[in-house]
Amino acid sequence: MDKRTKFTLDEEEIPRSWYNIQADFPEPLPPILHPGTGKPVGPDDLAPLFPMELIKQEVSTERWIEIPEEIRDIYRLWRPTTLFRAHRLEKFLDTPAKIFYKYEGSSPPGSHKPNTAVAQVYYNKQEGIKRITTETGAGQWGSALSFGGACFGVEIKVFMVAISYQQKPYRRIMMQTWGANCVPSPSPETKAGRAMLEKWPDCPGSLGLAISEAVEEAVSRDDTHYALGSVLNHVLLHQTVNGLETKKLMEKADVYPDIIVGCIGGGSNFAGLFLPFVKDKIDGTKPDLRIINVEPMSAPTMTRGPYAYDFGDTAGLTPLIKMFTLGHDFIPPPIHAGGLRYHGMAPIICHLYNLGFVEARAEHQLATFEAGVTFARTEGIISAPEPNHCLKVAIDEALKCKESGEAKTILIAHSGHGHVDMAAYDAYFGGKLKDYEYPKEKIDEALAKLPEIPGE
């Protein structure tokens, strides 16, 4: 029996370029539109928010984009990350399937997020930017950007949704440990925040409002830019460092996946892993490869939403993005998988879904925690609520193999640990978590408010 449990690369093997799927699309991505004119946005529209290198990456169709050595030097702190063979889970399930997981939880903030956070801070620093603002919900992204700021000496200001700021202090303290300034949103420091506090002094906040505050502050100060942790093309680009490593490691393990599963919120974690593989499906080398995007039943963007132009934020400040969407004023129900509550989805994933290269599936919360507990008791790692979603699907597929007798190779994109999410496990064990299916009439209501495109 092949006992090998971990497949690793030397740090010299950290990829030297990111892979840009835009070079290999059979048809190009629909453009991002200016909400005022209905015309594609140009670099000048984005320059107050992002450095020019990132704006170029956003629209580039070059296949390979070089990773600067300064970024690779920071990646060395935790990359390349390990590919695990889940021998103990396989044995527990009594399945002929071979289960692998690529684990991103070994980064200092404990997830895949620093792959892009470090890159974004680097390009901003190169352009002379001294401060970066961002928003964060549960805190994964805010802590990753704070870590990135510490790496390059750039000041980070995080607007954290107030209710999370109060109820989930651990990620906030992490941000402070890395030297960032984390404030609850709504804050008195922006017009948007002050307006809300005047109407509703105890407002618990929302991700949409936090985005508005971060963008407002970035636009109003010359030394300050804004950073986004998912959805955008350049974010997915940076995350491909993970998929490129995984492809090399699967070769080391002498396998190619039949099925790849990952959870999607904004989509950057899973896309980062699967994009270098989906290329093989687009070019016809691996026509049978299945790529399953897993979302929560409570925010069923891909499985229930239409493919339409919508705002990226709740307040309607961003350009219009063509994506599967539940409507930009979608209010997600209480669910602990904080990273999977976004109303939209990365345009790259939506495009691939629309073209039929990837699948989507929605899962109920309780079943995902059950899968997470099974994983912890076999493989040891306590997973964040987000990757529990794809663990559920991986286990289902492995059990199908048990029935059919097929020895399929299943690859899991494991985005990180749940050390600061233990309260969610406590709620699960205490019977306090509930399943929640988003009601059709609420979706219809939100979709009725999709923006009109000027000139159409």
Place this chain on the structure above:
Amino acid sequence: MDKRTKFTLDEEEIPRSWYNIQADFPEPLPPILHPGTGKPVGPDDLAPLFPMELIKQEVSTERWIEIPEEIRDIYRLWRPTTLFRAHRLEKFLDTPAKIFYKYEGSSPPGSHKPNTAVAQVYYNKQEGIKRITTETGAGQWGSALSFGGACFGVEIKVFMVAISYQQKPYRRIMMQTWGANCVPSPSPETKAGRAMLEKWPDCPGSLGLAISEAVEEAVSRDDTHYALGSVLNHVLLHQTVNGLETKKLMEKADVYPDIIVGCIGGGSNFAGLFLPFVKDKIDGTKPDLRIINVEPMSAPTMTRGPYAYDFGDTAGLTPLIKMFTLGHDFIPPPIHAGGLRYHGMAPIICHLYNLGFVEARAEHQLATFEAGVTFARTEGIISAPEPNHCLKVAIDEALKCKESGEAKTILIAHSGHGHVDMAAYDAYFGGKLKDYEYPKEKIDEALAKLPEIPGE
């Protein structure tokens, strides 16, 4: 410049044997004594608590003790662990010193503890034991043993100090996730617990009382044993898997340490790393090697206590152990570095200290957190409060090198991350932590109660 940041081994290189320092002592360890007779305890005295293999390991003078393949297979889930070169910390300190740290935080429970937890559960399972009890303070050990129980299907019951059970829920939930039964101590489930609850219904508990409860339950049930997470010889033996890896990795990095630093509570983490190196000092190969044990100023066992026979627990249930001690009814002051509050110290470390092979130093809490924050902002990793103690000393030694111009090689035994200790960082940032020096009269008072040895 040597850019290499991480030094790793393949999982096939996980050591095949643990190293037993008892083979190389210039004079043998003082025996453990029966408190009733004053005579050395024999295997029969320990058999109600421990499996015979562990009892043999406790007194063995064989240099190498084979690691069973079943244990190595579990070690494969996270071992070998990585040796890091702290380039960014060196640059920040502007020191010619080369700083390395061996990091044990990548294990599922996040510390070195599972190195012995997995082994202890294995040997118990081999002897047909179905249940293991233990105590835990902040929860590091309890969660590691719970993980070990999940690995081999052995039921784990953890008596957790009540105040920690209430105030530090994250580790408790981790234990539950791995399937263990964690109860607050004092509990109504033992005589010792009931007696305390009758006197003091809201008793916050203590580690000593939790030990009493765990031992009482183990002794009273044939299917149940007891496990201890530090101090004992067999625990330190299992931890040498880390030191043996480190020695190989330092060779890969083409260096040998001038100074090794680690924090000590019971002592197993640091001893596990330094024992394979101290051998070189004992045999005269490396006479100048310095090994610095770092303890908190608030529990200054090695730097202030006498070398004397004392009980291992507060209640006086254990055999008498010759060690540096602050007296078995030492009550540690409130300090967040939960793992460093023990009144005694591993006999192996005490013996080496007494023979002059290792040094000891005590540090104040605030300075250790300052060091931890510096480390987080340079190397990324947010450390547990315990390793912050040795980070403080490593930084001090690196700064001495800056003054003297010496390019010394400093090796840090980094026992784990602080993801579930963020409340301590919050208290530090909020100015709520205080330094605390243990008053001389309190030490004298505790030492006046050292047990008499029958027959002497």
